[in-house]
Amino acid sequence: MAPIVVFITGANRGLGQGLVKGFIAKPDHIVIAAVRDPAHSTAQALAELPAGEGSRIIVVKYDASIEQSAFDAVKEASDQGIGHLDIVVANAGIAKLYPLVKDVKRADIIEHIDVNVLSAVSFYQATRDLLQKSTGKPIYAIMGSGAGGLARQPPVPNAAYGASKSIVNWYGVRINAEDEWLNAFVLDPGWVQTDMGNAAAQLWGGGGAGYL
Structure with a gap:
């Protein structure tokens, strides 16, 4: 049986690391872990x-703030024998500050949109050809957040990160509408106990987020 090939960005910490652990433990999986610094101890x-029987991991370099980096990461994976992709998870993201709308700086909004939204678009563009070569029903999943919801506004300041996650919801739905062969969607993991989740919880007076 051909292995299931999974490509995950932001793979050396938080939700990305948790996904890598889950997939690599399964049999017959190749997990491509995209990280900013492959030499870092976490990578x-x-x-x-x-690893499950017949499974292996490939670590590639990827910087979500650089458009070309998505295409370079896919080429690096291809150079190591990857000829198709079954599952892609665009997980890399940032949450650097939590301002009110009246206080947020334009530059901070742009930075969060650049990394949290545009990287997911670029990574879709970079992986699309290999996803089309999947023999199953390929998946393109974008890591979202309840912070990006419109119907319910959490009572916390979040004018940079929250706005970026709202935009990414549109792209997830739109990609799925444009490519009938692809199952594209946005994941909402809830408030998870990662470095990012804990930092936000402590800022807002909580003891920590939920466990991963």
Whole structure:
């Protein structure tokens, strides 16, 4: 049986790392872990994760703030023998500050949109050809957040990160509408106990987010 090939960005910490652990533990999976610095200890540690029978991990360099980096990461994976993709998770993102709309700086909004939204668009463009070569029903999943919801506004300031996650919801729905062969959607993991989740929880007076 051909292995299931999974490509995950932001793979060395938080939700991305959790997804890598889950997929690599399954049999017959190839997990491509895209990280900003492959030499970092957290990236190096990915190679030591328990792997299912016939499964292996490939670590590639990827910077979500650079458009070309998405295409370079896919080429690096292709150069290592990857000829198709079954699942792509655009997980890389930032949440650097939590201002009110009256206080947020234009530059901070732009930075969060650049990394949280435009990187997901670029990564879709970069992986699309390999997703089309999947023999199953390929998946393109974007990591979203309840912070991006419109119907319910959480009582916390979030005018940069929240807005970016709202925009990414549109792209997830739109990609799915444009490509009938692709199952594209946005994930809402809830408030998870990661570095990012805990930082926000402590800022807003909580003890921490939920467990991953």
